[in-house]
Amino acid sequence: MMRTFVPHGAAAALPAGWGVRRTARLAFPGPSALAADPAHTERLRVYLADLLQPYGLALDEAALARGGQSYGEMAEALIAQAVPPGESVDLLVLAYSVPDITPGRATTTWLSHLCPGTPMALAVSDQGPAAAFTALRLIQAYAAGAGLLRALLLVVEQDALPYDPGVPVALPTGSHGVALLLGPPAPGERTATIGALTTSAAPGRPGAEALAGAGGAHVPVTAIVGPALPPPPGAHRVRTADAGRPTTGVWWELAAELAAPPPGPHRLVLADQATDRGTVSLAAFDVAAAVRHAATAGRRP
Amino acid sequence: MTALVGVAAWVPPGRVAIEEPAGRLGLSGMQVKIFRRYHRLGEVARDPDGELRDLLRAALERLDALRGREHLVRYVLHARTFPTVVPYPHDPVRQVCEEFGLGHAAVFAVGHHACASGLLALDAAGRLLAADGDPEGLALVLTGEKAFTAEARLVPDTSFFGEGAAACLVAAQGERDxxxxxxxxxxxxxxxxxxxxxxxxxxxxxxxxxxxxxxxxxxxxxxxxxxxxxxxxxxxxxxxxxxxxxxxxxxxxxxxxxxxxxxxxxxxxxxxxxxxxxxxxxxxxxxxxxxxxxxxxxxxxxxxxxxxx
Missing domain, CATH: 3.40.47.10 (Thiolase/Chalcone synthase)
Incomplete structure (x- = not known):
């Protein structure tokens, strides 16, 4: 499907209520099906050995034999859960940090073929936990400027790294994926609209300041923070992401929050820090009060 | 409207005849002959002693439009043919950015469109800048990779990869390009x-x-x-x-x-x-x-x- 775009001088307004409509989160405890393919493993061995050689690093054959995850397979499962039957997607963005077992593959091109709507698809990586925030920023920009309103953010991580990189590395303790389906709300649907969305360099910690300031909102605030950040002052409630999910952690908790939101209006503030570079990323989501339908309301005490 | 403020490129002077990568990849004499006579390929650029950061550094050194504007750069996008080009979590792109006074920018890789990822990055950079609404904001799109493995040396039946890099400064609006x-x-x-x-x-x-x-x-x-x-x-x-x-x-x-x-x-x-x-x-x-x-x-x-x- 050929997609054409023209640039915009300034971002247009998004439709009222445009935001997160639906979430999915999945753990992938076993190796991928692809890892069982010996031909693929041999290709991966060559690719990784050549990748490591200039850095004086060596492949860990035992770790390679244990397999790992394919983000293509993980995303396929997430798409099935997050995109309702009969719906389609205009834009798919994959965010990750640790490479998967297909390091040379244009996975999102494959996902475009797989996902309903044959979406425009791209990936953001090499930014630590900020990659998912940048991906969300891109989704917002393409929705406002290019009319790709129905979007899917996939944040994934896998725990297999078959070499010692020779530098400190925070690997996840398992393989996890989170999907956020974004778009204009369907009739009667409650969305989480996006407020502040920033990634800031360390000096002055503006992200942390904004997080603390979120407590000044006129609605209850739940802060969802990465394990490297202290609980922010002012938040009514705090969820701290599992350190074993360095890339997906805050999104994993967001998915849980949005799966069972309280009935009143509230704000969710995500903040995560890239420990190696000090940047703090921040995203605020506002959830309006649930609409009580007359028939339902009448039956409640 | 997205505009290119400056474009710089670096192709290292080293060259090898296509027979060299073809030999390493086990291509037949007939295949090489087709590449030479039919596809009109002759040699490919190589920087045998350099790493990815050397290629990117050389391109950035030639980007005159960046001088004095480093503080305006909000994003640096490395557009990649191959999603993984260095061992994780090594990050030579960010190291080079810090050398050039761009440590404050959001530095990340964008791609999964293979060799068309450079055009994707231009579009994405323009959209991020437009969404920010900051008329002075700039983005830098970096491209270029090492031919480090068989998959990164040959496009089957089509071409051989050469080493080099480019740096393109992007604005949300402008009159040039x-x-x-x-x-x-x-x-x-x-x-x-x-x-x-x-x-x-x-x-x-x-x-x-x-x-x-x-x-x-x-x-x-x-x-x-x-x-x-x-x-x-x-x-x-x-x-x-x-x-x-x-x-x-x-x-x-x-x-x-x-x-x-x-x-x-x-x-x-x-x-x-x-x-x-x-x-x-x-x-x-x-x-x-x-x-x-x-x-x-x-x-x-x-x-x-x-x-x-």
Whole structure:
């Protein structure tokens, strides 16, 4: 499907209520099906050995034999859960940090073929936990400027790294994926609209300041923070992401929050820090009060 | 409207004849002969002692438009043919950015469109800047990779990769090299090991790339005769001659100068060829031109962008 775009001088307004409509989160405890393919493993061995050689690093054959995850397979499962039957997607963005077992593959091109709507698809990586925030920023920009309103953010991580990189590395303790389906709300649907969305360099910690300031909102605030950040002052409630999910952690908790939101209006503030570079990323989501339908309301005490 | 503020490119002086990578990859003498005589490939660029950061550094050193504007750069996007080009979590791109006073910027990789990821990054950079609403904000698109493994040395039946890099400074608006339209088609159905599908890919290659060019030009409100020059990806001459036949576009207006001498410089081709076109005086003020690229290898992407110089 050929997609054409023209640039915009300034971002247009998004439709009222445009935001997160639906979430999915999945753990992938076993190796991928692809890892069982010996031909693929041999290709991966060559690719990784050549990748490591200039850095004086060596492949860990035992770790390679244990397999790992394919983000293509993980995303396929997430798409099935997050995109309702009969719906389609205009834009798919994959965010990750640790490479998967297909390091040379244009996975999102494959996902475009797989996902309903044959979406425009791209990936953001090499930014630590900020990659998912940048991906969300891109989704917002393409929705406002290019009319790709129905979007899917996939944040994934896998725990297999078959070499010692020779530098400190925070690997996840398992393989996890989170999907956020974004778009204009369907009739009667409650969305989480996006407020502040920033990634800031360390000096002055503006992200942390904004997080603390979120407590000044006129609605209850739940802060969802990465394990490297202290609980922010002012938040009514705090969820701290599992350190074993360095890339997906805050999104994993967001998915849980949005799966069972309280009935009143509230704000969710995500903040995560890239420990190696000090940047703090921040995203605020506002959830309006649930609409009580007359028939339902009448039956409640 | 997204505009290019400056474009710089670096192709290292080292060259190896295509017989060298062909020998390492186990290609037959007949295959090499086809590459030489039919595809008109001769040698590829190599920087045998340099790393990725050396390539990127050399491109950035030539980006005069960046000097004095470093503090305005909000984003640095490394557009990649291959998603993983260094051991995780090594980050030479960020190291180079810090060397050039860009440590404050958001630095990340964008891609999964294979060799068409450079055009994707230009579009994404413009959209991020437009969404920010900061008229002074800039983004830097970096391209270029090392031919570090077999997959990064050969495009099967099509071309050999050459080493090099480019740096392109992007603004949300401007008068110089304005982006008019972008067209892209993702073909995930080509992500298979099936030999029949590989043949089908070769069969549709020229038509699909021509379609992307036509779509971008039409979306820009132009006709092909308005396009002064095409800045191609450097796969081979035959592929582009086929594209030109499909488009009815004169092949001499496609900048194929570097095909035989650099190889396919990953996502940097369009920018390397921009510099060549600039040096030859082929980019004329007010005249539209096109950048085009196809990404292949486990899926395919066909992309084109229409600009006005």
């Amino acid at each position: 304005r982006l008019l339209a972008y067209a892209t088609e993702l073909r995930g159905d080509f992500d298979t090991d099936d030999p029949e599908t590989a043949l089908e890919f070769q069969r549709v290659y020229a038509d699909e790339l021509a379609s992307a060019i036509t779509a971008a030009v039409a979306r820009a409100g132009l006709a092909m005769e308005d396009v002064g020059v095409i800045l191609p990806h450097n796969v081979n001459r035959v592929a582009w001659h086929q594209v030109c036949r499909t488009l009815g576009y004169p092949r001499e207006r496609v900048v194929l100068d570097n095909v035989a001498t650099t190889g396919h410089v990953f996502c940097a081709d369009s920018f390397v060829n921009y510099r060549t076109a600039q040096d030859r005086g082929l980019l004329r003020q007010g005249e539209p031109y096109v950048m085009a690229a196809a990404g292949a290898g486990r899926g395919a992407t066909f992309s084109a962008m229409a600009f006005v110089h």
